[in-house]
Amino acid sequence: MAVERFPVEASHIMMFARAIGDENPVYTDPASPEAAAFGGVIAPPTFTMASSQFDPDNALRPRPGQPWFGSAKEPSGAEVVRTGRLHAEQHFEYHRPLVAGEVLTVSERDGKQWQKESKRGGTLSFEEKFFDYSNVETGELVVTARFVTVVPSQVPTQG
Amino acid sequence: MTLSAATLQIGDSRTEVVLDNISRTQIVMYAGASGDYNPLHSDEVYVTQVAGYPTVFAHGMLSMGATGKVLTDWVGDGRLTNYGVRFVNQVWPGDSLTATATVEALREEGGRHYADFTVTTVNQDGKPVVIGTATALVDP
Known part of the structure; x- marks a missing residue:
């Protein structure tokens, strides 16, 4: 999910804030005193996830002229993007607040791999x-995100 | 408003309902804003007939995003330095999520004051859905 340019825009932040049920004016209203204190609306803590909107290879976005594995009137029959990989953990480190108006670049690094037995x-x-996530102009690191995914050797029972 | 270490004690906690009676539309809003359009979260035909689930379910990141509110409402805007969770149970339409943050430690490092929190979000049956930790920069 390397993304060359992730423009952080106020209206995108507003939509994201509404989507997580948090309409704090620091996220939704650039004219509020809360946002003015930062020189613009800031991003909620998990907003960098939305960089996938700017990932040209995002397999979880339908595209014109390409098969999509979701249904229309009936199931599409298209091959399912199914990796068996589940999102187990998500961690963020914030080096400073992320303010609307800046453009970030996203680079990916591999971390550890490990195994665990489970019933x-x-x-x-x-x-x-x-x-x-770094500012594209200054190179300053703004947010570090750590994803942990898991692939079980057998399908876990629905909990 | 920012928190001050002087007014905080280990064990202090805040609880907030962060999502009430989650609608399918709320889940669609998250798909649209985040760019995660996996049909598991919005497409009833796909999810029941192809993927074999009882119905659509919320993105884990919707629960994590909503849970952040109990932290930021308490510590103030732009104050978090770390926030991480494990996803422990799925969240379904109609669930209501209640998040609790608890002060675990207060420390000073390089002249700055930090508060460490645990955070747990449960559904309407008291079953945890996300469990995590966070750290915020606080005033002295």
């Missing part, structure tokens, strides 16, 4: 990846 999922294979 429900058999052997669980964990994989860690880091994403560094």
Whole structure:
């Protein structure tokens, strides 16, 4: 999910804030005193996830002229993007507040890999990846995201 | 408003309902804003007939995003330095999520004051859905 340019825009932040049920004016109203204190609306803590909107290879976005595995009137029959990989953990490190108006670049690094035995999922294979979100002009690191995904050797029972 | 270490004690906690009676539309809003359009979260035909789930379910990151509110409402805007969670149970339409943040430690490092929190979000049955930790920069 390397993304060359992730423009952080006020209206995108507003939509994201509404989507997580948090309409704090520091996220939604550039004219509020809360936002003015930062020189613009700031991003909620998990906003950098939305960089996938700017990922040209995002497999979870339908595109014109390409098969999409979701349904229309009926199931599409298209091959499902199914990796068996589940999102196990998500961590963020904030180096400073992220303010609307800046453009970030996202680079990806591999982390550790490890395994754990579980009664429900058999052997669980964990994989860690880091994403560094930096200001494209200054190179300053703004947010570091750490994703941990897991692939169970057997399908876990629905909990 | 920012928190001051002098007014905080280990064990202090805040609880907030962060999402009430989650609608399918709320989940669609998250898909649209985040760019995660996986049909598991919005497409009833796909999710029941192809993927084999009882119905659509919320993105884990919707629960994590909503849970952040109990932290930022307490510590103030732009004050978090770390926030991380494990996803422990799925969240379904109609669930209501209640998040609790608890002060675990207060420390000083390089002349700055930090508060460490644990955070747990449960559904309407008291079952945890996300469990995590956070750290915020606080005033002395």
